[in-house]
Amino acid sequence: MDELREEALSALRDASDADAIERWRVEWLGRADGRVTSLLRSVREQPQEQRASFGANANALKQSLESALAARQEELRRVQLEALTTTSALDVTLPGRPQELGRLHPVTQTLRDCIRAFEEMGFRVAEGPEVEWEKYNFDGVRIPQDHPARDMWDTIWVDKLVDGRRQMLLRTHTSPNQVRVMERMEPPIRVIVPGKCYRQEATDATHEWMLTQIEGLAVDEGIRMSDLKGVLYEFARKLFGADRKIIFHHSYFPFVEPGVEMALDCFICRGSDPSCATCHGTGWIEILGAGMVHPEIIDNAGYGSDRYTGFAFGIGIERVALLRWGIEDIRHFYANDLRFLSQF
């Protein structure tokens, strides 16, 4: 039995993986005909006087092989674990992790393209505050206290009383910057003011409660409606292609006289599709409001409307972005969904 033990233990030392160990277990301790199992079974074939000591020795052999097996299995697990942490932790054959690149938001891209178009025509960029005084947002652009536009715009007021009244708000448009620019500059003026505006609107496919605008203002001697048309026509061609047509409709804005809305010829259906989602079959897409600066505003700036005239315009940038890419819902822009944003 000592010889058997030696043989078994040396075979176990040679078993260097889980399969070899299992084969060893079946050979020596297997329940059907393992060598030690058979040995134990042969107890009753032994001469009567040797049976007891034979049985005890065989049992001891079985137990020592069982504990040697457990020890060997444990040892092998440790070696495997060690190999895992030293070799696999630095697997130089693994492909690298991709570094995702960000990009500009489609509205930012469009805003920058619009700004560039006007810069190329000699306009400079100015900025104004998003939290604005009532006197700039409304009074200064001829929207008095009782004017319906104040309700129409569902103004978001800042809840702070000044002289017993709320007088600060999130600006509803960039037009207050017409007044701000004229306060700190002298003609000739060619300025654009990009920025965010806020209206407490129920959102739908074409309305968001936050929007981006560019205000434009030119004041000089001898500025005429044809200058406004030329600048906006050039803008439309730069953004929407060289063969664009534009049309002006009369419209009313308190701060300009006359006031207009400008539309582009529909570059999706070219006016041929009565069910076109972009122009609704009219062939024209409204893209901005504009007009000749009201003489009263020129006079309030101290320039003298007998000498100076000017034009102003306001463009909704989300609108431009919707049109140039044929996007069907403005709410996609601010849903922060990369499946949408990464397409631009």
Ligand code: DAH
């Ligand atoms: N402020 C107007 C709005 O938010 C847009 C606008 C219209 C601006 C006509 C102008 C303009 O400068 O002349 O709806």
